[in-house]
Amino acid sequence: MKRVVILGGGVAGTLTANYLVPKIKERIKNEEVQITLISDRNFQIYEPGFLYMIFNRLGEGELKRNLGELVDPAVQLVIDRATKIDADNSRVVTENGSYDYDYLVIATGSRVVPEEIPGLKEGGHWFYNLEGATRLREALAKFNGGKIVVSVMGIPHKCPVAPMEVTFILHDFLRRRNLRDKSELLYTYPINKIFTMDPVVELIQPMFDERGIQYKTFFNPIEVDAKNRKVITLEGEEESYDLLIAIPPHKGAQVIIDSGLGDKGGWVPTDKYTLRVDGYDNMYALGDATNLPVSKAGSVAHFQAEVVAENLAAEIEGIEPTAMFNGKAFCFIETGWEEATYIWFDYFTPPRPVLPSKFVHFVKMAYNKAYWLTARGLL
C-alpha cells in the first residue's frame, strides 16, 4: 500500500487532500493507497477574516470550521503535532506517534514572530493571528483619535495587500466614527515604494493622497519604544504613534526548522514549477511554507494544490507527472468600507487592477462566507 502523508490542515493541506481523493478513489477503496492528513488543531481558521474581525464586522466564530466538515471522509484525519520530519527515513514523528510515508506533502504554513522586533509585543498591535486580532479589536473600539501607524515590519508576510486594505478601511472606520479629523494615518513600507508591484502603486498611491493617508517608504523598523510610543528604524528614523498596527515578521513552522529542512527563515526550498522539495523526489511543498517568490496567499495555496494533487495522482498511477505551477495569485483589495478591487498575476503576467467598485466588495463579502467551499474543493 502507498502512503501519502499531508502535513498541515490549512488551505494548502486540506485542498491537496480534497483534490487528490477523487483522482484516485478506486485505489483508496481497494486499500492500495492511504491518505493521511496530520494537523495540530481540529479546526481551520479563515485568516482573511481577521481584517473584518478587528472592525467587528465578522465574529470569531465565523472564521472557524471543524476539519471533519472540510476534509473528504476518505482521508484519515489525525490531530497531532508533528515534531520532526525524518526525511532520510521517510517518516513524520508526532507527539503521539509516527507515520511512514511514500510521499510527503509539506503544508505547514507560516506564523508571525512579533518577538523578533524588540518592544513590539509590549508596544504594538497586529491582526495576523487570532489573539492579535482580538486585542486589536478592543483597542480600535476604544480609539478616540490620534496617530495610527500601519507598519510593515518584514517581507515576506502573508497577504501582501492586507496592510493597504487595513489602512483604507481604517480611514472609513474613523470617518464613520467622526474621528478622522482628529486622527492621522501613516502607512510605512520597507522598500522604495508603497508596494512591490508598480501597477498596484499607480492605483493605490493617488487614492492614499486623496484620503490624506500619509506614507513612508524605506522604513525598516528594528525596535519599538513601548514606553515613549515610538518606532525606531534601521534608517535612523523615529516615528511616534498612539496606536501601532504592525505587520510583524514571519517565519516558517517550527517543525521545518527543527528538521533542518528550511532556510534561515524556516521556508522550505521548493521548485517554483514542480513544487517538489529541492533534493527530495518524494516530497512536495506548497502554500505559505515554501521559499518561493510568490505571495503568501490562500489563493496561491489553492492553485498550487491543484498542481500537487495532479502530480501525486500521476505518480501513484505510475504516470510521469507533468503539471506545473505558473505562479498564479489572486487577491481582492478592499479600498474602503464598501468598495474593493482585485488583482491576479502569475510568473509571466503583471497585475492589472480594475477600478474599485461596490460589486467587487460584495463578491469579497460573499467569499468570506463561501471560502469553506474552496477548502472542500468545490469552488
Place this chain on the structure above:
Amino acid sequence: MEDKTQELVEKLLENQDTIEKILEKIILLEKTGALDTLADLAAFVKVVQDTLSDEIIKKNSELITNLGLVSAKFTSDNALMLIDAIGDAICRCDKEPEPVGLTGLLKAMNDPDVKFALGFLINMAKALGRALRERA
C-alpha cells in the same frame, strides 16, 4: 474655454483608435436596439447594487456554503448508491403495508433482503457513532 476645447481635442486624437472602436460598437448596439436593453439592464444592476448589503450577502453566502458542504457528502459515490437504492425501493414497494408486531418483526428478520438491509443499517450506525464521537 479655448483651453478646454483644445484639451478635449487632444484627448480625442490621442485615443482615436480606441474611440473609433467604441463608436462602432455603440452604433451597432443602437441600430439593433440592444442599447435600450443594456440601459434597462444597467438600471436593474443598479437597483441590485443599491439594495444589497453586507448582511444580505453574508447570510445568503452562508446558506449556500452550508448546502454546498452537505451536498458534497450526499453526492459521494456511496451516498449516491444508497439514495439510488432507496429510490428503487420506494418505486418497487407498491404493496399496501400491513401492521407488523414483534412476531412479525422477528419473522421478517429471516428474509435475506431484510437481513442485508439490517447489516447495512448496523454498519451505518457504527460509522455514525464514530462520526458523532469525532465531532463531540
